[in-house]
Amino acid sequence: MQPFRTLYPKSKFLAVAVLSCLFCFAMARAEGLVARWKSEVLPLVEHHCYDCHGDGSHKGDLSLDDFGSIAEMQADRERWKRIRTHISQRLMPPSDEEQPTSEERKKILRWIDAAVFPVDPDNPDPGRVTLRRLNKIEYENTLNDLLGIKIKVQKLLPPDDSGYGFDNIGDVLTLSPAHLERLLRTARMALDKTTHPGPMPYPTQTILGKSLKGSGRSSGRGHYFTQNGESSGSVNFTKAGRYKLRIHAGGTMGAKQAPLMELYLNSKKLKSWEVTAPLDRPDFFEIEVNIEQAEKQELAVSFTNDFYDPDYPDPNARDRNLLVAGMQITGPLDGPRSNKPKSHRQIYGERSHFGSDEAWATDIFKRFAQRAFRRPLEPGEAERYLHFVRLAHKGNQSAEHGIRQGLEAMLISPSFLFREEPQPEPDNPKLIHPVSEHVLASRLSYFLWSTMPDGALMQRADKGELRANLDSEIERMLDSPRAEEFVSNFTGQWLQLRNLATSTPSSKAFPKFRYALSMAMMRETQMLFAHMIRQDAPLTDLLNSDYTFVNERLAKHYGIKGVSGDKFQKVSLKGTPRRGILGHGSFQVITSHPLRTSPVLRGKYVLENLLDIAPPPPPPNIPQLKPPTKKGSALSLRAQMEKHRDDPRCSSCHAMMDPIGFSLQNFDADGSWRKTENGKPIDVTGELDGGREFQGADELIALLTKDHQNDFLRSVSSKMLTYALGRGTDWYDKPAIDRIIKETENAGTGTRAMIKAVIRSVPFQYRRGDG
Structure with a gap:
């Protein structure tokens, strides 16, 4: 096999041999790739890459000698994704080596895209989606909507794994025996609350023991009698008839004798019992009575044989007491039973007698x-x-x-727990087909509502009319309160808002910070994104909006005046140092350590979540930085990090992240604004690749909005498509993402416009066989 370096070199025979490997390409395309390799790419690869990765060298376990043809490159696309990422993100060549120019990098990347990751925009590959189990949120929402109840079950289920930053990814949503056991238990519990097979019980009233009035004392467990006495409560007998009265009571034995309890109705004694049930395990004592007319009556219970002797020989029998935990009144027993609950009637319906x-x-x-x-x-x-x-x-x-x-x-059933997508030929990866209308309804509903399709969606699907009315259905769904699920679940993971629950600044360093403030920060970001959807505001508002949503607590933390109460309201940010999400406390807190800010975490967040650039993990055995101290001789955080970047293992990645993080250092770890750190002015200057300098958050935001708008839109569309499909985007999704961006830009970069473009995209509307 010929090495990568000699791919299409001087030998005419080898050129013919390699061209035979490119059977899948048209001849003209293959010849163009050959010419570009020989004239543009090979000299650059030889000059910049082969000292470490060619001619027998395999630094980092990468040898370009392993690839003798384009077919072999395509067979190992995962490795070539990493090669491409390292080149595009300027991680390679290392920073202490000679660097290719920006145009030279582009030439290499364009050739890799054309040869290793070829796509046909006219015939895009929609990809395939692994059969997806409902995650915990989807399961709870679906169960509640299906049964017509409100029940919290997420805490009863095992945690969901995440992939590509989201917890609805089919490849990681496994189904273990523990899942099955708890899902069965949850199903039974939910149906117990929903359905009531067999005769319904008679109407029952309950009087809690702690609500009884009279002698004795009440507590959370009921009404205690430590001396002889009587207490009562009112009962509304709505009809005449036979009733069952049940007293839930327990007691302590005194002198080996149980407490005596007497029951009275309107001062008339009905019955007395020896309460042998222990205090910690009360039992029911019951009697049936005949009520002659419907009226409100007084039901009383009395304790009649108190005993207390501190000198009694048995220390466990020195005190006789009575506890009345409650009373139940059931009936009339000769009248009609209770109606079946609404949830039961919705499922069982009306039965025909025939x-x-x-x-x-x-x-x-x-x-x-x-x-x-x-x-x-x-x-x-x-x-x-x-x-x-x-x-x-x-x-x-x-x-x-x-x-x-x-x-x-x-x-x-798997048909409930999993999102089935039936295919005409499941094992044929070459067959591309539109998903059915019912599958499309499910994709829509779980994307925008995290639950099952409602009646309107299902009716459209049943009639085969959903695609024909897609835009109106999207508008209806986005206008529904249920779209809040999309806001909370998508932003909660894409923007890492869920991390606020565990990202708490140190109480020692920030004594005024409270959990309620953290939740207000989360709500601020959610409300901004929800507003952008409602108004179809530009997606760039997430970066540079000059407005936000705050309540009094958060406004006070930001130094914004004129806001009172717990209700959130839209306010202008003009005259403040805050813009967009980078000015939100949610971003600032989750990208900080408990005791200090972290320029690395903030830079990494911007790259990964807003620009879809994932820096590689740090090398092992790199010591942690120490937080700045108040000692004048101690290095500032910036000085420590600049020293840290002298390490060649760290410099490439940090050159991308640190300048972004440094520009945001005016925001402290609790989200408050500051101008100094330990009495010294904060240096917020930065410089990105290509020598572009900027200073502070405002100039960084302007740079991202102006020069990186396409990168930002590509990042949002990729994240949104991943969330919508339940799979990570891949190289063959490029035409779809390009189309989403184009449609979004044509609509003024509106947030709602991108959601519609994702739904109209080929990967959302189509799929291919698994193969």
Whole structure:
């Protein structure tokens, strides 16, 4: 095999041999790549790369000699992604070596893109998405919307893994035995709150023990009697009839005798009991009574045999007391039972008196599955759930109980837990097809709402009309309060707002900082992004908006006057040093250490989250910097970092990150503004690649907005597409991202416009077989 250096060299025979390896390319394209390699790229690679990575050298475990053809490069695209990244981000050649000019870098990168990562804009590859399990947030939202309840279940489930910065990535959302066990337990708990098979209980009123009035004393556990006495509560008997009265009580034995408890209704004694249940495990004591007319009456309980003897031989029997934890009044027992709850009626519906149990159950399963599985049931699919109805009959239970078991089975079915995307030829990677209307409805709903499609979306999909009405549905969904899920879940991960819960400045260094302030900072950034969506404001507002949203607590922290109360309001930032997200406390706190700011974390954040440039991880065994001290002889943080950058292992990455972080040093680790550090003026000058100098946050923001707008839009579109698809973007997604950016720019870079462009994109609308 010929080494990389001799790819298309002087030998005419070798040129012919290599061209035969380029069967997948048109001849003209191949000849153009050959010519460009010989004239433009090979001399640069020889001059700048081969001392370390060619002619037998393989520094960093990379040898360009390993690649004898373009086909071999394409077979190892993951390595070539890293090569391309290091060249584009000026990490290679090392900073202490001679550097290619900007134009020379572009020549190398353009050739790598054309040869190793060729794309056809006219025939883009939509990629494939791994079968995705619902993450915890999606599962909770879907369960609540499906069952018509509000129940918190996220804490009951194992944590979700993240990939590409998001927790909805199909490749990392595994399903372990622990998941299955807890999902089954959660499904049962949710259905217990939703459905009530069998007869409903009679109406019940409850009087808490702590609400009783009279002698004794109340506490959280109930009403205590330490001496003889009586306490009571009012009961509204709405109808005449037979009622069951139950007293929940416990006590302590005194002189080996249980406390006596008497029950009275309107001063008439009904019954007395010896309360043998212990104080820490109360039991029920009950009686049935006949109420002759509907009226409010007084129900009283008394303690009649108090005993206390500190000299009694048995120390455990020296004090006799009574605890009344509560009272229940059920009935009338000869009247109608309670109505089934709304959630039950929505699932079971109205039964026809003429149909069979199985016909009724089939209708329920079809309705429920259409929503739970986000698609209609396949022919014969309902049969597997009718099995539970037949089992209930064999066990002398009602059809309602069997249906309840069938619903439970649906809630742990892969069709519910996973987002299915049926394909005509799943194993054919060359077959590209539009996703079905029902799949499109699910993609839309989980992208914008983090939950199942609502009735309107499903109706459009059922009729095959969703694509024809896509823009109006997107507008409706973005205008819905449910779109808050997109704001919180997308920004919470893309902008790392979730990290605020654990990124707390030191209470010693910042004694006035409180958790409520941290949450206000999170809300500020969320409200800015939500406003940008609502108003279709330019995406660049995230970088340079001269307005924000604050409450009194946050306004006081920022030094903004005229804001009072806990309610957030839009305010102008004119006359303040704050602009966009880099002026938000959320950004400043999560990019700081507890005791000090971190220019590295701030620079890394801007590169990764706003420009989609990921610096490589730091080399091992690099000592941590010490926070600045108040000693005049101590090096400032900037001086320490400049000394740190003298290490060749660190200089390339830090040359990218540090200048950005230094320009933001006026913002302290708690998000407050400062001009000095330990009594000395803060140096906020910086210089980026190409010698572009800037000073302070305002000039950095202007630089990002003016010179890096395309990089910013590409970063946002890549992050948004990743979140929408549940997979990382790859080299073949470049045409789609280019198209998203173009459509967004044509619409004035509006935030809502980019969301629409992502939804209209080929990867969102199409997919190919797995293969």
